[in-house]
Amino acid sequence: MTDARRALITGITGQDGGHLAELLHGKGYEVYGLMRGQNNPRRVEVESEMPYVRLIEGDLIDPTSLVRAVETSDPHELYNLAAISHVGYSFKNPTLTADVTAKGVLNVLEAVRITGRSESTKVYQASTSEMFGGLDYNRPGAGYNENSLFHPRSPYGVAKLYGHWIAKNYRESYGMFVSCGILFNHEGERRGVEFVTRKITHAVARIKLGMQSNIELGDLWPKRDWGYAGDFVEGMWRMLQHDVPDDFVLATGETHSIEEFLTLAFAEIGIDDWRPYVVQNPAYMRPAEVDILLGDPTKAEDVLGWRRAVDFPGLVRRMVAHDLRLAEAQRASA
Missing domain, CATH: 3.90.25.10 (UDP-galactose 4-epimerase, domain 1)
Incomplete structure (x- = not known):
């Protein structure tokens, strides 16, 4: 290991994983990426586009592989971006969505905890605006913020809500630095x-x-509420540079x-x-x-100094x- 900061990204083959790896590499990090499957069809593409990423084979539904990944990378920061992330697909495969998108978060957190890194590894959990579900009993006519009520309307949203709450539970129960980014829709060239x-x-x-x-x-x-993914990964990084773990909405404030x-x-x-x-x-x-779905990014703007550029x-x-x-x-x- 070198003196550079180390980051482990699950979901390295996804849109956000690519943008985040690029951002962290530019900041001098050693970047590790968790990739599912020995013959993953995206491996060649990732290795070509991001040769600086050290790939580790693993799967969110395989706790042992996550322990190995954490031990191998020994990360200062872990960004859990992996998920069954397509809302429509989650209706067709709700069980797999629950296993990966919900229970997978628990497996990641446990891997950090049981390897003795509860105090040394900061964790980012990718939550989502789909947890709100388009119903707002607190702020009629205003955007959702960190205190708005949740009412997910898809298996994906329900699974993400479990991941969000188990992340908060580990923060409160074990004193782990776990921040949740409640991101509204963010798109870009890397989107599937x-x-x-x-x-x-x-x-x-x-x-x-x-x-x-x-x-x-x-x-x-x-x-x-559509923003640019390249802007949003900057917000993820800022959450883990903040002094205390917390939840932050990232959005544009317009629909x-x-x-x-x-x-x-x-x-x-x-x-x-x-x-x-x-x-x-x-x-x-x-x-x-x-x-x-309309987000209110006021807290992220005021506390983290985050602004969307595109x-x-x-x-x-x-x-x-x-x-x-x-x-x-x-x-x-x-």
Whole structure:
């Protein structure tokens, strides 16, 4: 081990894992990443994009592998980002979602505790705005903050709520430094194409180049508080630099509908009316939908000095530009 600070990131293959690894490497950290499976299809991509990350094989549902990962990396900071993170998928596979997204958090915390690192390792737990579920009995008309009531409306949201509360329990029971980031929707170039924002920008780029004719989506009216993932990982890091562990909402404080996202995305390729290119498919509609999620980041701004840098139009512009470059490269190599 060197004198550099060490960080272990679970979920290294995900959007946030990539952004966070990049941020921490730039700050001089030794970065370790937990990767599930010996033949993980993302291994080559991660090794190519982030050669500075030391990969450790492990799984949130395998406590022994987590103990090994903590012992190997001996982290000053552990960022638990791994989860079954797609809301729609969680309805189809609720048991797996519970095992990974809920119980997995307990396994991570136990790995830190039983290896004797309760005082030396700071833990970040990735909580989510989906825990609120679109119902706000405390602050009608205002954004959710750290004191708002929870009412999750998906197996994913329920599992995340368990992870959130068990993290708080370990903080209070064992004196561990565990901070929970209640993050509202954050998107970007690394977002998987199964998520609606990236699905849109990926399709828009391909429509522009004549590689596909339309895009199938579910409901278009839900509103979300959408920010840029690169901004949000800065907030994660700031939480673990704070003197005391706590819970913080990260959000932009404004909402936009999927229709608004579509309007801006198609405008980037010179199309004013997106409706001829969008087909609504009931298969993509959820059994229980959240109408609106709006966050109040006041505490993070005041206490941590965190601010988002990329606005909503800038986010859409960045994602469309990235997917245009990707589609052009794919077409050229075909």
